[in-house]
Amino acid sequence: MKKFVSQFKKEKNLFFYLFVSIVLIPIFTYEASNADAHYRTHLSIPYFFSLFFCFYLLKGTSRKIAIWGYWFFTLVPNIVIISFFVMSGTIMLSTGFRVIFATDVKEVNDFLSQFLSVKLLSASIVYLSLSLWFAIKASSQLEKALTSKFKLLIAVCVFLAISLFYPFRHMITTIDFYKSFYNYCKELKEFATFYESRKNIKYGVTSELNDSIQKTFVIVIGESANRNHYSLSGYLRCTNPKLQEIENKQELLVYNNVISPFTYTTAVFKEVLTFANYENPTLYTKDASIVELIKNAGYKTYWISMQADNVPSFYRNIAMLSDVYIGPTSEKWDENAIPLLRDVTKDDVDNKVIFIHLRGSHFAYSNKSPTEYKIFDFKKDTIISLVKDKLNEKEKKTIDEYDNSIRYTDFIFNSILKEIKESNTSSCLLFFSDHGEEVYDFRNINGHFMSNVYPYQCKIPFILWRSGKYEEEMPELLIDTSRPYSIENVIYSLFTLNALRYEEDDQTKSIFSFQY
Numbered sequence: 001m002k003k004f005v006s007q008f009k010k011e012k013n014l015f016f017y018l019f020v021s022i023v024l025i026p027i028f029t030y031e032a033s034n035a036d037a038h039y040r041t042h043l044s045i046p047y048f049f050s051l052f053f054c055f056y057l058l059k060g061t062s063r064k065i066a067i068w069g070y071w072f073f074t075l076v077p078n079i080v081i082i083s084f085f086v087m088s089g090t091i092m093l094s095t096g097f098r099v100i101f102a103t104d105v106k107e108v109n110d111f112l113s114q115f116l117s118v119k120l121l122s123a124s125i126v127y128l129s130l131s132l133w134f135a136i137k138a139s140s141q142l143e144k145a146l147t148s149k150f151k152l153l154i155a156v157c158v159f160l161a162i163s164l165f166y167p168f169r170h171m172i173t174t175i176d177f178y179k180s181f182y183n184y185c186k187e188l189k190e191f192a193t194f195y196e197s198r199k200n201i202k203y204g205v206t207s208e209l210n211d212s213i214q215k216t217f218v219i220v221i222g223e224s225a226n227r228n229h230y231s232l233s234g235y236l237r238c239t240n241p242k243l244q245e246i247e248n249k250q251e252l253l254v255y256n257n258v259i260s261p262f263t264y265t266t267a268v269f270k271e272v273l274t275f276a277n278y279e280n281p282t283l284y285t286k287d288a289s290i291v292e293l294i295k296n297a298g299y300k301t302y303w304i305s306m307q308a309d310n311v312p313s314f315y316r317n318i319a320m321l322s323d324v325y326i327g328p329t330s331e332k333w334d335e336n337a338i339p340l341l342r343d344v345t346k347d348d349v350d351n352k353v354i355f356i357h358l359r360g361s362h363f364a365y366s367n368k369s370p371t372e373y374k375i376f377d378f379k380k381d382t383i384i385s386l387v388k389d390k391l392n393e394k395e396k397k398t399i400d401e402y403d404n405s406i407r408y409t410d411f412i413f414n415s416i417l418k419e420i421k422e423s424n425t426s427s428c429l430l431f432f433s434d435h436g437e438e439v440y441d442f443r444n445i446n447g448h449f450m451s452n453v454y455p456y457q458c459k460i461p462f463i464l465w466r467s468g469k470y471e472e473e474m475p476e477l478l479i480d481t482s483r484p485y486s487i488e489n490v491i492y493s494l495f496t497l498n499a500l501r502y503e504e505d506d507q508t509k510s511i512f513s514f515q516y
């Protein structure tokens with residue numbers, strides 16, 4: 001026992017260094033909202049002891065290299081996990097890591113301006129100081145002895161075996177971080193050849209609409225719009241004055257039971273633009289996308305992106321398969337889509353399908369509406385939140401900014417509609433958001449996270465407008481605005497709207513179909 005105590009005293013710096021790097025954060029996040037948070041903490045303990053054994057076998061320089069190597073290995077993932085936990089109350093999962101890898105500098109700035117707080121900064125600094133302190137102490141305890149090759153081999157084998165073993169690979173978040181990065185890089189490699197391999201494929205798809213009538217179909221995809229913040233859906237702040245005017249003229253179909261399948265853009269687009277859905281999640285690479293099918297049916301396709309699509313992604317690949325791809329734009333406001341749309345509607349082509357991807361209401365919200373749309377002010381009017389008494393001024397202001405962005409999108413919708421009406425063609429406009437957003441609606445949380453999802457993050461606006469000419473030409477839609485629907489199947493609804501015929505079609509999955 002005495003020998004053990006003296007041995008432990010000798011190795012206490014190593015012990016505490018590994019404890020801080022491996023177990024401290026799981027303890028800190030023990031009460032996270034993830035279903036498996038407790039399991040993750042418990043699993044970190046055998047992982048910690050296994051790594052302690054590996055490091056214990058190493059002597060002299062090998063140990064020093066191992067300590068600093070592991071410090072760098074865990075630095076970024078651990079800071080990310082702490083920050084995300086402080087912000088969302090959850091442990092980041094691989095889906096979240098992938099969003100980070102696909103984030104550019106501008107988005108990082110947006111993120112920091114929305115979520116950077118004293119609490120977040122303090123937690124990261126505490127972790128950084130502790131791990132650095134123990135790493136210095138543990139590595140300065142240098143012995144002259146060399147590690148035998150045999151012990152080095154055992155240490156490396158145990159480290160690899162335990163790190164690659166399924167439960168640890170999946171549940172030890174630092175390993176999951178690098179595993180997700182590896183998968184992300186693999187996907188990027190596939191994206192590099194995507195366009196060339198797909199651009200000339202022919203699909204047997206036809207449109208049953210009358211060829212002699214000019215058509216303009218517009219699909220507007222919003223961003224992070226929570227339906228509960230739409231006055232059209234009963235929100236008490238007037239966030240949809242223009243849409244309300246159109247609805248009053250009974251020109252608008254406002255669906256009230258539509259959700260998104262995920263809470264982040266890239267995952268939603270995989271299902272929105274293809275046949276992939278909950279039952280068949282991998283179909284997005286195996287079958288045609290809606291852009292390709294519409295193109296093959298004889299329409300000219302356009303994609304106007306207001307989002308800075310600088311990072312390769314699956315949906316940017318699909319967008320670029322359009323006949324005309326406009327984007328990314330460096331312009332700040334969604335209204336910059338309007339002159340682009342005007343030019344497109346004047347294009348001398350009979351049949352057009354135009355996709356518009358807005359910046360919408362993604363954080364930072366204050367950057368999503370110009371000065372004239374800074375309308376709501378919690379000091380003068382009432383904010384709508386079940387936890388409003390628990391919110392500080394910054395959080396209340398966040399609700400104002402979010403509502404301003406929704407009201408600005410209302411103006412954008414109306415402006416797009418004006419351009420379509422001007423074209424005087426058989427036309428329709430379908431608007432929906434990629435996912436929703438939680439804005440302190442019922443708990444002290446703001447954002448959209450798969451790890452801590454709540455209906456506010458998935459309840460989305462889904463709105464259809466049709467021109468008179470379209471209704472004459474295409475009378476057989478079934479309109480029931482209370483139909484429950486997930487946009488994972490929206491491709492089938494677009495088939496109905498465009499009267500497309502394709503062997504993979506399944507009208508039981510279309511919100512506008514009689515067969516639904």
Ligand SMILES: [Zn+2]
Nearest residue numbers: 224264265434
């Ligand atoms: Zn999104």
